[in-house]
Every structure is written in structure tokens, then in C-alpha cells.
Amino acid sequence: MKLKHCYNIDDFRRLARKKLPAPLFHYIDGGADDERTLQHNTTSFDRYNLVPNVLVDISNINLETTILGQKIDWPVFLSPTGMSRLFHHDGERAVASAACKSGTLYTLSTLSSINLEDIGGHTNGPKMFQIYIHRDRGLTLEFIERSRAAGYDALCLTVDMPVAGNRERDLRTGMTMPPNMSLESIISFACHPEWTLNYLFHTKFGLENVRHRISKGSANASSVIDYVNEQFDTSITWDDAEKVIAAWGGPFAIKGITSAKDALHAINIGATAVIISNHGGRQLDSAPAPFDCLQEIVETVDGRAEIILDGGIRRGTHVLKALALGANACMIGRPYLYGLAAGGEKGVIRVLSLLRQEIERNMALIGCTDISELDHSFLNTW
Template structure:
């Protein structure tokens, strides 16, 4: 259906509406990539290098999209990836959780989220809590146990980050807190996007840059940059650390940030339930290849020993189908749902999920498959040299 005031027909249209609505600095924070943005752009462009092999007769009319991820049944193979402080909408992660629940899928909640895990878990019981390796073992485990008590069904440990915040085009100004000085600096941007401010005022508040899930319930939350500084100065984890956390957690456990087959094998060795092939949306080491290029080698290395997800560059349902054909069980989306949230709140997120679901169904029909579980590399045309060669000399 064509786009209307209350409906957009593509993720690209959601992005355009988000850009029109958000102050410039807020929008730029959503589209930021490290350094020259080589990886960020390749995450999207690489999908265009993969083609389909359509079939035209004896096609089934039914479509099986359901699968399971970390013990949770989901209605289609798209999950919400954890993203930090969602200042694009007053309801933030709670709105996202409600939209995901309505679509029958799971949500990853960032430890840097703007809403407490207890509130988000009430909106979606298929919740995975994400943590960075921030602080000592006791602090990391305490955050995980708080999430478990709130109802989190799985733990995601994110490792794909080298603290590289340099942007060739310049980083947007993000204040430590919204004090008078920060508001004065943002005032010219907000003046030309009055709808953004009015929406927050109708909720009786301004965007909150605190991160409540890094402390106990009811304790004063650190600011985003305060937490970021602590993360940057925490000792880097070892595989022994990760094995300890996996054992202490004792439930479904995902390692997010895998790009190398050797790391995928190590995740299997420590007993992880799942891995996400991810480069932090292009915000990790720039010039890392797109995750879809890295997926085949990871899938070849660990096969069915562990659940494999892909995160990065998903903009269409056909992208999801390509990822599944190359070995992913499901995908996680980030910018796509944030643009939907900015464009239309909870309804905008639901809109994005509906676009992806219908796109998956259409692509399945085109390649002659009645189930996502039938997909394989034979459904694609893959150019020579598409994936990096990880063989050792």
C-alpha cells in the first residue's frame, strides 16, 4: 500500500520522516558510524550484491515464518536489537517493547536504555537483557540478576566496540545532562522541529539521558557519558571471564559482536546459546566488512552447534531472507526500528515490523519456498569474492 499520513511503506520512508521530525543532532546520533563510515555503508550496500534465483510455478501459498531464538518462540525471524538511550520518543523502549510483543517477537534491552528493565519487561515477556563488560564481575552479575528478577529470559553480552568515536564528518553534540547550557545550545535545532519538543512536553518531561539499569532499582542513575567512561576504563574481558558469566547466568546466553570464525568457535567452547554476527552497526573498527559478508564463514565454522543471528544493515524483508539463506537463524534490527519510533512512536515500530514481515513473505514466494527453514545458499546468486577468506596459510 502507498504511504499515507499514518503509514509508511518502506524503512527508507521511516528514515525520511525521522529526519524531518528530529532535531539535527538527535537524528545524526542515529545514523552515526565510526571514522569514514566504510563499514556502516557496506552493511547496507552488501545486500544489494546478493541476488535471488526466482521460481515461477508449483509455488505454495502458505508461509512458515516462525522460529525460536534462545528458547523463545517468535512469529517471524526479526528481533529488536538493544540500542542505548532512546531519546527519539518519550515512551522509548517501552513503546518498542509493546510493538515487538504485538508482532510476536523478542526484544533485546540495552543496559544503557532510558527505561528500567522492570518497566520494559512488563510490556514484553520475551525480553533479553544486554550488558557490556562494564565494572567488575560482581557489578556485571548484579545487573544480570536484576534483569532476571524482572523477567529477562536471556542475557546478551556485547563485545563489538573499540571506543572509536571519531567521525570524518564530525560527531553530533550530545550533552551530559539537559541543563540550561545544553538546552540553549540545542534551542536553534528544536525551534525548527517544534513537534519534537511539544511531544515531550505533553508527557510532562524532557529527554532523560540517565541509564537506570546500571544501578539498583530506585538508585540515582548515572548519565550516559558517566557510564560510558566507566565502560571505557573497565578491564577488557577474557574468554575465561565470559565462560564464568555464562555459567553464573545459567540460562540462554548470547555473545554479540562476532565477526571472525575463531571467535565463533570460542563462543561454542564456553557454552553460549547464540552469537550475533555484528559490527555494532558500523560503530566498531571501521573497514570491517559488512556482517552479511562475514556470515558464511561463521556459519561454516560453527554450523548447527550454536544459534547464529545477524545484526547490521537490515532494511527490507528480502535482506532477512538473504541472511537466513546464508546461515542465520534470525536477524536483529536497530536503526530501522529507531526510525520507526521517531516517525510514529509505537505505531511506527509496528509499521517497520509489518514491512519486514511482508517482505519476508514476498521473497519466500519469489524463491519458491514455503518456510524460512528451507532457505539455503542455492536460493541466492553470490558473486565471486563476496565473503572474506579466513583460511590460514
């Protein structure tokens, strides 16, 4: 299968599976425990139908919106994902370029395989840096100052990872960061010579934002679970989050909220945006699907912060349903990683352009010419 024969996200997933050694494919694709939340993140959108308005002039359709102070051409942007060079040697550079070319915002993870300064200077598209608070608390203030100096437009704090989720696929495949050519995985690496040669002949990488302060797991192989459990601060509270927001003083999102009560907390400490997310089903299995939490959070927040839905989006119709229920925009993680693994920057560009075309086509099919006009009247339940 070639890139041009991928017509939807699921096709990209299949191509990524062919291109990647098994430990890496399953690291992207998997979730926690029984992967119930992972599945439900996508199936939850099926609760609603979209109801068209007919005989509407749809010759001009507007998908533009403003999120975290940044104008974006369409209402989907890119979630932070760690270690993108595992999936293609161009890693975060390829993804940031694709986001910029498609007119949307890119979020770089703390656990990226290219440092934040490099990505800051790589494109002039809108960018957000995502923070995990480490036990080495000095790192958090350092991230804020480095993000400011490197020209990031916004920050986001991920709060749904106090400890690592139980990702059994990674335990079975022996997945480590960076990959360890263990006996178990060697056959799979040998069966993917293109990936393996690229990995061996391109510059080595680790967790480039933190390796000057932490060596275990950032420069030497360690499982994701071990890294998180050893390095992340388990004592952080809302007071700490408030201090981070104040120290940054600009647009700020809290990522990983699933209750109306926590959304209110986020507003009270000064967050600009609430990202409804369960980490793509990789943390608490049985956490509610973001789409199922949306209506209550929208009603509670009542316009005091932007609401972003993250998790499970695989189709343009999913985005329309989220916006109709009150989200300001959506984020995607795995869809662009499948594109990256399938074909580097070109793969990510094709994923983004297919999703954008789906949104535009479905806006025409429901007779809606501006995303700001999407509301409950376009939805009905089964």
C-alpha cells in the same frame, strides 16, 4: 509525510529526520570515522541475487522459528539500543509493546532509559537483556539477578565496545546523554517544538539501570564517548564472559563477533548463540560487514550454536539472503528507531509489519514455503 505514507525503511528514515532535532537524528543514523562499514553493512547484500523456483504451491508460507529457546512468528527480532526515550517519550515501552504485538523478541540495552524491571513487566512477549560490563563489576552480577527476577528469557553480552567508536557526527552536533540544550543545538531543538515540548513535559530520564550506582553520565549529561570510556571495563576477556554465562545458566548470546575464530571461542565458553555484528558500523570503521562474515562462521560453527546476523538489514530480501547463507535469524536496530522517532509504538509496528510483509511476499516470489528450506540453491552471484 505521514506514517501511512511510509512504504519502506528509507521513508521512515526521512520522516525521523524531520521529527528529530539534528543531534538526535545523527546519533541514530551515524557510524564511526568515514562510515565505510556503515554503508557496507547494507551494500554487502547486493553481492547475491535471489533465484526463484516457479510453479510452487505458495498458498501457505511459514516464517516461524525458535531462537534462544523462544518461538518467534518471523525470523527478525530487535537489537538493543540505548536511551530510546531520546527519540520518543514512550521509548523502550513503545518498542517492547510493538515487538510483542508483532510476535518477536525484544532486546533491552544496559543503557536503556526505562529500567529492566519496568520493561520485564510491561509485556509478556519474549525478552532478552543485553549486558555491558562496567568497571563496577558488581553491576554485572546484579544485572543477572535482576534479569532473572524480572522474567527475562535470555541474556546477551556485547563484546565489540572495549572503547567507544569515533562518531564524528556526535562530536559535531554536541550530542550528550541526556541531551544538553547547548548553544549549538538550541536552534535545532527550537525548530522541533513537538519533540522539545514532549521532552520538557515528560518525566526526566537517564540511564535507569545504572543510575543508583553511577551518577556521572547516568543522571547528568555526558557524551556517549565519555561515558563508555570512563565506565566500561577495558580489561574483560573470554574468562570473564565464561563466568557471566555460567552465572546466568540459561540461553546466552555473544554479540559483536565477526571472525570464525571468535565464534569458536564463544561456543567453547558455552554460548547458545553467536550474533555476527559490528555494532551497526558504530565502532571499528573497516570492520567487515556481518553478511560478508556469515558463510565462514556458519561453516565453522557447524550447527553447534545459533547464528544471528545483525547490521544493515533494510529489506525483506536482505533477510532471505542471510537465511539462505545459513543464519537462523536477523536483528535490526536503526529501522525500528526510525519508526519510533516517526510515530512511537505505531511507527515501530508499521516498520515491523512492512518488513514482515516484504519477507512473506519475497518468499512467495522465490517459491519457498518455509524459511527452514532457504539454502544456497536460492542464491547466485552477479
